[in-house]
Amino acid sequence: MVNLALKGGKPVRTKPFPKWPIFDERELEALKKVLESGIWGIRGRFQKEFEEKFASYQHAKFGVSVINGSAALEVSLRALEVGCGDEVIIPAYTFMATAISVLYVNAIPIFADIDPERYTIDPKSVESLISDKTKVILPVHISGRPADMDALLSIAKKYDLYILEDACQAWGSEWKGRRVGAIGNIGAFSFQSSKNITSGEGGMIVTNDEDLYLKAWSLHNCGRSPKGPWYKHDLPGGNYRMTEFQAAILLVQLERFDEQTERRMANAQYLDEKLSKIDGIRPLESDERVTRNSYHLYIFRYDSEAFGGISKAEFAEAMQAEGIPVSVGYSKPLYKELYMNYFKKCPLSCPYYGKSVDYSKVKLPVTEKACYNEGLWLPQNVLLGSREDMDDIIVAFEKMQENIDELKE
Numbered sequence: 071m072v073n074l075a076l077k078g079g080k081p082v083r084t085k086p087f088p089k090w091p092i093f094d095e096r097e098l099e100a101l102k103k104v105l106e107s108g109i110w111g112i113r114g115r116f117q118k119e120f121e122e123k124f125a126s127y128q129h130a131k132f133g134v135s136v137i138n139g140s141a142a143l144e145v146s147l148r149a150l151e152v153g154c155g156d157e158v159i160i161p162a163y164t165f166m167a168t169a170i171s172v173l174y175v176n177a178i179p180i181f182a183d184i185d186p187e188r189y190t191i192d193p194k195s196v197e198s199l200i201s202d203k204t205k206v207i208l209p210v211h212i213s214g215r216p217a218d219m220d221a222l223l224s225i226a227k228k229y230d231l232y233i234l235e236d237a238c239q240a241w242g243s244e245w246k247g248r249r250v251g252a253i254g255n256i257g258a259f260s261f262q263s264s265k266n267i268t269s270g271e272g273g274m275i276v277t278n279d280e281d282l283y284l285k286a287w288s289l290h291n292c293g294r295s296p297k298g299p300w301y302k303h304d305l306p307g308g309n310y311r312m313t314e315f316q317a318a319i320l321l322v323q324l325e326r327f328d329e330q331t332e333r334r335m336a337n338a339q340y341l342d343e344k345l346s347k348i349d350g351i352r353p354l355e356s357d358e359r360v361t362r363n364s365y366h367l368y369i370f371r372y373d374s375e376a377f378g379g380i381s382k383a384e385f386a387e388a389m390q391a392e393g394i395p396v397s398v399g400y401s402k403p404l405y406k407e408l409y410m411n412y413f414k415k416c417p418l419s420c421p422y423y424g425k426s427v428d429y430s431k432v433k434l435p436v437t438e439k440a441c442y443n444e445g446l447w448l449p450q451n452v453l454l455g456s457r458e459d460m461d462d463i464i465v466a467f468e469k470m471q472e473n474i475d476e477l478k479e
């Protein structure tokens with residue numbers, strides 16, 4: 071008799087986890103208000119209200135709403151005047167937009183390794199990569215877990231560098247009680263479909279620095295200035311403006327967000343406790359300086375040796391068959407991506423740079439282990455489930471361990 075669902079056995083569950091996105095009458099009402107207002111696009115009241123509310127939610131003075139998180143990163147880099155010949159230190163265990171935003175402003179991503187216990191950028195690796203070309207450190211608060219901001223701020227101060235926080239997965243996450251985004255100089259958020267606050271697409275830049283705010287504002291809005299004339303363009307800005315429909319939905323999404331975050335955190339803590347007892351599964355380590363974690367993803371570390379050498383992809387597939395949506399997540403470090411060749415001439419060997427980078431020589435052991443062997447994910451909507459839903463997840467892990475020989479046959 072077979073037990074594992076992948077081999078024809080009965081799955082642990084067939085019931086779906088809570089669906090995402092979540093909406094109710096309030097979103098419908100908000101959309102109706104926008105439709106009836108006749109102001110659907112530029113600089114309406116919902117955009118302004120959402121910018122103010124979200125920036126203040128993130129403990130920041132200023133917010134600029136934009137079309138998506140990728141644009142938030144790119145506009146932030148332009149506001150910091152990052153360009154030809156500048157190096158930006160980033161992790162390679164992240165979504166491709168982190169690297170592409172740097173390349174799009176003609177700067178050079180320099181890849182630092184991640185911390186093996188947290189999967190956030192490793193400050194020691196960052197410091198070892200600083201050169202006379204480094205302009206920005208770009209940590210990613212991956213899965214909602216803040217990077218070590220104490221260490222990064224002290225490195226930035228020592229070498230006179232900017233910090234741009236990629237907080238695209240980290241709405242409301244806190245480092246020692248301070249919400250991420252504007253702990254460094256400037257930060258970027260995403261409201262894309264899978265995100266814990268969503269309007270399908272959308273993004274936000276936050277900062278406490280008024281000059282940076284005014285520059286980012288101008289760059290996202292065709293080079294205009296907040297009180298300037300319509301056809302006066304002071305900076306080479308593009309059109310990265312959010313619509314009123316997005317902002318109106320996001321205002322409602324924000325109302326539900328605290329309660330949802332509490333639920334995700336409580337379920338993640340429960341999973342941490344239970345999964346750490348399963349041989350071969352290690353949740354990421356908690357850090358008391360992380361006082362709030364948005365848990366965009368629940369990332370855990372998988373040791374294939376404890377599961378008879380079954381790869382992380384095979385393990386994920388078998389868990390999916392059991393009704394648990396485990397995914398492999400990032401399975402290649404960004405420096406191994408073929409699209410990097412597209413940038414080979416400029417900016418990677420641009421004359422302004424004066425040197426050239428060869429990503430084929432980059433080898434970051436912790437990142438490679440996370441991508442190829444170890445890092446597995448559960449999506450955020452799973453963490454909105456009940457305690458019984460979490461117990462099903464644990465039962466599935468135990469079932470895998472007891473029946474792993476079925477996968478080896």
Ligand SMILES: Cc1ncc(COP(=O)(O)O)c(C=O)c1O
Pocket residue numbers: 138139140141164165167168210236238239259260261262271272273
């Ligand atoms: C870490 C990270 N950075 C940047 C982005 C880009 O955001 P968007 O998809 O809204 O452009 C994402 C979104 O997936 C992300 O997860």
